[in-house]
Structures are given as structure tokens and as C-alpha cells.
Amino acid sequence: MYRKADIRLKIIIAKKINGVWTLTEEFPYNNSAYSVGHPSISTTGDTLFYSSNQPDSGFGESDIYMSVRKDGKWGQPINLGDKVNSAYDEMFPFFFDNSVLFYATNKGENEKADFDLNYICKTGNSFSAPKSLEMFNTEEDDFGLIIHPEGKVGYFVSRREGGLGDDDIYKVTFKGEYSLELVVMDKKSKQAVPNPKVKFSDNVLGTLAGALLTRMLIENSTITVNTEIEGYQNSSKSITTVGKAYGIIKDTLWIEKVEVGQKFVLENIFYDYDKWDILPASEVELNKLIKVMVDNPSWKVELGSHTDARGSDSYNETLSQKRSDSAVNYIIQNGIAKERIIAKGYGETQLVNHCKNGVECTDEVHRQNRRTEFKILEMDGK
DSSP: OHHHHTOOOOOEEEEEETTEEEEEEEOTTOBTTBOEEEEEEOTTSOEEEEEEOOTTSSSSSBEEEEEEEETTEEOOOEEOOTTTOOSSBEEEEEEETTTEEEEEEOOOSSSOOOOEEEEEEEETTEEOOOEEOTTTOOSSOEEEEEEOTTSSEEEEEEOOTTOSSSSEEEEEEOOOOEEEEEEEEETTTOOBOSSOOEEETTOOOOEEETTEEEEEEOTTOEEEEEEOOTTEEOOEEEEEOTTOOSEEEEEEEEEEEOOTTOEEEETTOOOOTTOOOOOHHHHHHHHHHHHHHHHOTTOEEEEEEEOOSSSOHHHHHHHHHHHHHHHHHHHHHTTOOGGGEEEEEEETTTOSSSOOTTOOOOHHHHHTTSEEEEEEEESTTO
């Protein structure tokens, strides 16, 4: 600890450039008259916690401060106040998962004591009341806790009985839980869908409270959640705990309200000139439609292909029908029942702009008419 040796610490910033760690800057609030040390930074890189024995600005001998970087500049340090700091030493801050600040304090009941580990939780710009990390603390010094980003392994320093020297390093393995908080959102209204009906691939039921669905997850597992909400284009996504820290996993599923007759343009469906073969780039988009139909098993749809007005009407109708047939065949070959999808070639009969026969337009404007759409014909047998 720096006070024993009376060493003036300072915080420097280094970057690895071409494989070499290079000093790029110093923390602007370093001072040769006192120590600034024990830095811990948020994963976003914009919030720094540190300890300093800066005189006339704190509550005791060493306090914990916070500085927020904005527009590339570190803001004026903020003392964390008497919730954290005391008349003695608060040191070794460690900010975990952008939500929990661990630190060591030697605040005793009557006089200066050995270091113990405490923690506070950060929500927005406010902090909870400090709590003792009792499972780690002994009658000797316990300090310097750091935790791996996955939240499963940590290290700390202790002078507890049974060590090999004065201060020893200890490893600790954490066992925790994963809790999912899932919200289903309406794309159009930007509002949460109340009491959404969803199904998890492991068949575990969640608990609903209004629009929030919660459930426990298993370590190192991945599940799929599907919405099953009538009147919406249902969706699905994978949720995993692999590589995630213990705690709450928050996620959102976005769905769109739909009705019979509604049309959706499939972007990036490409064909070679005068061809109807499905190109690799088009497969990506058609796979999205396949997923939509899997997520909405009661739907029956029409896949319509449209051309621009260049070329004869009959030629464009034939070409668009072949392209639509080709796309529908691809979809059927990938598991969608043929009774659920109809191919329709519209040629140039449904232009979306003024570029009809005899009207001169740029290729960019003509391209607006060359599109592939799917239209909902039936939902839930209606």
C-alpha cells in the first residue's frame, strides 16, 4: 500500500501499438504532491474509479473518486461521498460488469482496523448503500479483489492465517445464477406487448409480470425463444449464457403487427440479366422469409415478382413468373409446405412509380419497380 512507502503514485495510459505497449498519455489529475492510483475502468472505457490521498477534498486519508470521460477528455474527479469514504482509507476499487464497485476499507468501529472488502451497486448515476463482502473478510487484511469478465473466477489479496507470506494472492471460484428478463416490443408503436405468449425451446415456462417475462437459465447453454402472438409477424432468437457473467441477462424481441393482404418487400433479391436462377445473395433474403414462415406456421403467402417497364409486357410477365417460381421452389425445398406459398409473376402491371412504357427514367428509378414481395393471404385459417 502506497502510504507505507510514501510513494506518489500516478495513473498512466498505454496502448499496444505494433505489439509494443506505448505510453500515450497521463491521467490529467495526477499530482506530484499526492498519490493517484488503483485505477479501474468501465468496460465502455468512459468511467474511471481510482483512489487518492488528495488533501482537502475527501473524508479521510485515502478516498475513492470517479472521473467520466466525454469527448475524449476526463472530467473533474468526483468524490464518491460518505456512503463509501470514511475518515480512514478506502482503496483498491474494482468496477465489475458496469454495475458493481468493489473496494477495500479499513474503517473500524473505534479506530483504524485491517482492510475489509465492501461493495456498492451502481444504477444510472446513483449508488446503493455499501455492503460487506463477508464471505471474503477475516480479522486480517483482505483487499484488491478483481473478477474475470465472465464472473466465474476472481483473485484477491489477504494476510489471513495459513498463508505463505505477509500478503498472499488467493483465487476464488464463483457459483451463481442466470436470470433472463425478456421484453417483446411492437415495432410500430415502440411499446412493450403486454402478457406476450412465447415458447422456449427447452419447454421451460417463464413468469409474466405485465410485459416482463422472467426465468432462470442454465450455465453454458443456448436456447431459442419464439413469440406466438396472434395478429403479429412472430419472431424468434437465440439466447445464450455461454461466455456471460452470472446475473441478469436482458433481451428484447421485436415483432410487427400484420393483417391479411399486407405486403412486405424482400430486399436484395437479385437475378442475372434475363435469368431466374437464385443467386447466393438472394438465398440470404429468402432464408429470412423461410424463418418468418417457420415462426408463423398458420400463414399462407403469395410471393410476387415484379419487373420494370422496359421490354414487352408479355416478356416481362413470363420472366417475372419464372423468377417467382424459382424463388418459391427454393423455399419449398427448404422445408416449407407447397400448400402455404403461391408464386405469382406480375411483370410490369404493378409499377410503384411513373416509369411506364414510353417514359424515360434512369436505371435507379427503374430499379424501384424491380422487386420481390410477399403478401399474406391467410392468417390462422382466416
